[in-house]
Amino acid sequence: GEDVEQSLFLSVREGDSSVINCTYTDSSSTYLYWYKQEPGAGLQLLTYIFSNMDMKQDQRLTVLLNKKDKHLSLRIADTQTGDSAIYFCAESGAGNNRKLIWGLGTSLAVNP
């Protein structure tokens, strides 16, 4: 079945780059997403990538997609303490049912 996996924790120093990884199983996914959840808040769309793209860059964020290995990564350059949050990877569900298949989230801790 459809599944999305992420490592649960990542700790980096302020100013370093963070790389959060995700693997997924559904090769027919049209879009893959990264959401951010700050403490006590809902999930907020950070960025997404269309499945026919290899890379997408948006300011400090770089998304890399390896369709062959079904691997998605999110790189945050110059990580700041305000980037401390839980990052969720998600893929479009099979068919056109608008469901998203979610990972468990990676908790990013940025140390000053």
Added chain:
Amino acid sequence: DAGVIQSPRHEVTEMGQEVTLRCKPISGHDYLFWYRQTMMRGLELLIYFNNNVPIDDSGMPEDRFSAKMPNASFSTLKIQPSEPRDSAVYFCASSSTGGFSTDTQYFGPGTRLTVL
């Protein structure tokens, strides 16, 4: 737009009581999702609607849970009777198929439910 609105933000109740969570999706969105988030199980999809019609309720834990969407701008998730294991954060999200759209879902701030 104000985004997805949920109420209440916090709810504390006693076991056996009825709990009703409310959601107002973004205007014009035709999909609405109810999720539950816990530390142990992560983010679980409970049910979702398209044009006010329930499409998939396979994630609803048991008969104690019910959801309705009487119109395009309002949905409720009801738990009756509530149990301590229902304690979680409940999120509502909406999305749109209009125009050029992805499957992006927009989340509300959540309702933190504590059942004593």
